[in-house]
Structures are given as structure tokens and as C-alpha cells.
Amino acid sequence: MGVARIPFTQAEESVLGQLGGWMLFIAIVHFIGAALALLGSCLLLAGGAIGAGAASELGAGMGIMMAVMGVIVFLAGGILVYQGILLVQARGSFQAVVTTDHADQAHLNAGFQKLKIFFLIEVVLGVLGLIGNTGQIVALVVGQL
Amino acid sequence: MNHEQPMNEIPFDQSELSNIATMATLMIVAGVITILSAVVGIAGAVVGVAVAPGGAMGEVAGNMCGALLGALASLALGVWLIVGGNAFKRVVQTDEADQTHLATGLRQLRNVFLLKSVLIILAICLVCVLAIAGAAFAGMSAPGPSY
Numbered sequence: 001m002g003v004a005r006i007p008f009t010q011a012e013e014s015v016l017g018q019l020g021g022w023m024l025f026i027a028i029v030h031f032i033g034a035a036l037a038l039l040g041s042c043l044l045l046a047g048g049a050i051g052a053g054a055a056s057e058l059g060a061g062m063g064i065m066m067a068v069m070g071v072i073v074f075l076a077g078g079i080l081v082y083q084g085i086l087l088v089q090a091r092g093s094f095q096a097v098v099t100t101d102h103a104d105q106a107h108l109n110a111g112f113q114k115l116k117i118f119f120l121i122e123v124v125l126g127v128l129g130l131i132g133n134t135g136q137i138v139a140l141v142v143g144q145l
Numbered sequence: 146m147n148h149e150q151p152m153n154e155i156p157f158d159q160s161e162l163s164n165i166a167t168m169a170t171l172m173i174v175a176g177v178i179t180i181l182s183a184v185v186g187i188a189g190a191v192v193g194v195a196v197a198p199g200g201a202m203g204e205v206a207g208n209m210c211g212a213l214l215g216a217l218a219s220l221a222l223g224v225w226l227i228v229g230g231n232a233f234k235r236v237v238q239t240d241e242a243d244q245t246h247l248a249t250g251l252r253q254l255r256n257v258f259l260l261k262s263v264l265i266i267l268a269i270c271l272v273c274v275l276a277i278a279g280a281a282f283a284g285m286s287a288p289g290p291s292y
Contacts, residue, residue, distance in 0.1 A: 007149035012248045015255050022258035028220035109161045112168050119171035133185045
């Protein structure tokens with residue numbers, strides 16, 4: 001059984017409240033980004049379907065490439081939605097720590113559980129981005145040799 | 146006013162401690178990756194200038210300024226993530242000032258999400274300014290009505 005009330009000071013509770021507010025803002029940005037990604041993936045998939053039906057080999061190749069990109073953008077949108085949901089849930093848990101005094105420890109733990117998954121996704125995306133950027137630089141340098 | 150003493154030991158159970166420890170580790174790894182991204186970003190800008198030296202001076206300076214500002218923001222994010230992660234690690238590893246360490250970690254997390262939000266707002270403002278400037282430029286360069 002966890003502690004019902006952790007005696008956070010006014011300043012500490014204010015930090016928790018602000019943290020929740022900024023998490024909600026980032027979550028909303030994620031949802032907007034996901035909506036744009038969904039729109040982009042629909043356009044790419046439609047373009048891919050038209051291209052795949054083209055008579056020329058080049059058109060068909062472009063169509064397949066667009067369809068693959070559409071699927072990737074769709075997956076990226078899904079990740080954005082998932083991260084947004086995690087942030088909203090974590091915010092709810094942190095708000096419950098501030099507004100209630102019956103299960104502070106359990107609420108904190110629930111918030112940390114969501115943030116753990118959020119940061120796991122951030123780490124994976126960060127590694128992929130780092131590899132991509134480093135690859136670009138190496139390609140630029142090698143291209144000059 | 147709250148005059149209660151902060152809790153030295155919050156009785157987290159094993160699964161809760163493991164949860165906090167994993168989150169703290171992921172925060173530290175994310176911080177290191179963010180700092181590495183800053184270094185790679187600066188390296189990319191330098192390589193870009195070295196590879197294409199023919200660019201206009203203003204363009205080169207703009208790219209370098211953008212890279213430096215981005216790197217500075219990434220550096221701050223990375224440092225806050227590492228400091229916050231270490232504070233959460235201390236909650237798990239020690240029992241002398243759990244609440245204080247928790248508050249430190251949460252403050253760093255607040256800073257991280259605050260800076261991310263500010264960067265997003267700045268990016269949106271920049272896009273709006275560029276769009277307005279582009280539209281104004283297009284309007285000025287468009288041929289006027291012929292009478």
C-alpha cells in the first residue's frame with residue numbers, strides 16, 4: 001500500500017501543475033502532427049495507387065515508392081498519436097497528485113509508467129535520427145572525395 | 146503555507162522502484178542522444194559550408210546561426226534530461242531525501258517540456274513570418290493591373 005499523501009509544498013505542486021500543462025500542449029501538437037501525417041499518407045497512398053496503374057515502368061516504380069512512403073508516414077502518425085495519448089495520461093496522473101490526497105504515490109507511479117514508454121520511443125527515434133544525420137554527413141564527405 | 150517536513154523515504158515497492166529506475170535510465174540515454182544530436186548538427190553545418198563554399202555569406206551565416214541555436218537548445222534539453230534522470234535514480238538508490246530528489250527530477254522534466262513547447266511555438270511563428278513575407282514578396286513582384 002503506497003503513501004496516500006506526499007506532503008509536496010505549494011511550489012512543488014505548482015511545478016507538477018506546470019509540467020502537466022506543457023505535457024498537454026505537446027500532446028496537442030502531436031495530435032495535430034498526426035492528423036497532418038494521416039492526410040499526407042492518404043495523398044501518398046492515392047498517388048501510389050494511380051502511379052502503380054501507370055503503363056510505364058518508371059510510373060509504376062514511382063507509384064510503389066509513394067505507397068511505401070505513405071505507409072511510413074502513416075506509421076509515424078500512429079507513433080505521434082500514441083505519444084500524445086501517453087502524455088495526456090501522464091498529465092492526468094500528475095494532476096491527480098496535485099488535486100487529490102488519497103493515492104499520491106500510486107498516481108505518481110502511474111505517471112512515471114507512461115513517461116517511461118514515452119522516453120523509450122524518444123530514445124528509439126533519437127537513435128534513428130542520429131544514424132540518419134550521421135549517414136548524411138558521411139555521404140556528403142565521401143561524395144566530395 | 147505548508148510547514149510539513151519533506152519525506153525522507155517514500156515507501157515505493159520493488160515494481161515501482163524498477164519503474165522509476167527504468168524511466169531514469171531512459172531519460173539519461175535520451176539526454177546523451179540529444180547532446181550527440183547537437184554535436185552532429187554543428188558538424189553537419191560545418192561540413193555543409195566546407196562542401197559547398199560557393200554559397201552567399203548571408204546564407205552561410207544564417208545556416209551556422211540556425212545550427213548553433215538548435216545545438217544550444219538541444220544541449221539544454223540534454224543536460225536537463227540527464228540531471229532529471231540522475232535525480233530520479235537517487236530516489237531509487239538512496240533513502241535520505243526521496244521527496245527532494247523527486248521534486249528536482251520533476252522540475253527538470255518541467256523544464257524539458259517547457260523548452261520543447263517554446264521551440265514548437267517559435268517554429269510555428271517562424272513558419273508564419275516566412276509565409277507572410279513570401280506572400281508579400283509575391284504580391285510585390287506580381288505585375289500590377291493594366292489599365
